[in-house]
Amino acid sequence: MFKFKFLLIGLFLTPILWAKTPVIEIRISNHLFYPSLIPVPANTKVKLLISNEDATSEEFESYELNREKVIMGNQKAIIFIGPLAAGEYPFFGEFYPQTAQGKVIVK
Numbered sequence: 001m002f003k004f005k006f007l008l009i010g011l012f013l014t015p016i017l018w019a020k021t022p023v024i025e026i027r028i029s030n031h032l033f034y035p036s037l038i039p040v041p042a043n044t045k046v047k048l049l050i051s052n053e054d055a056t057s058e059e060f061e062s063y064e065l066n067r068e069k070v071i072m073g074n075q076k077a078i079i080f081i082g083p084l085a086a087g088e089y090p091f092f093g094e095f096y097p098q099t100a101q102g103k104v105i106v107k
Contacts, residue, residue, distance in 0.1 A: 028071065033102040052076070056073050062089060086106050086107055088105055
């Protein structure tokens with residue numbers, strides 16, 4: 001009976017474990033984020049794959065998302081966000097805040 005319970009639990013959790021996390025690709029080029037407006041579904045964990053195409057480093061910074069990560073020049077980084085409630089969550093580049101700006105829009 002003990003093994004049967006674990007089998008039932010495993011069958012129940014399998015679809016949850018196989019559910020894919022949405023991936024959103026963002027580029028940094030000429031100290032700008034592309035795209036700068038990132039639509040995200042509400043109540044969903046999302047993986048941001050950020051490619052820094054500039055030769056200089058940039059720091060992805062967001063007080064509202066509680067995230068910060070330095071992305072070296074010509075490198076990539078992964079940042080997980082969410083699940084988030086509906087709303088707008090601004091982010092910016094710490095090293096070039098005048099130009100590197102964007103917003104996650106959760107619907």
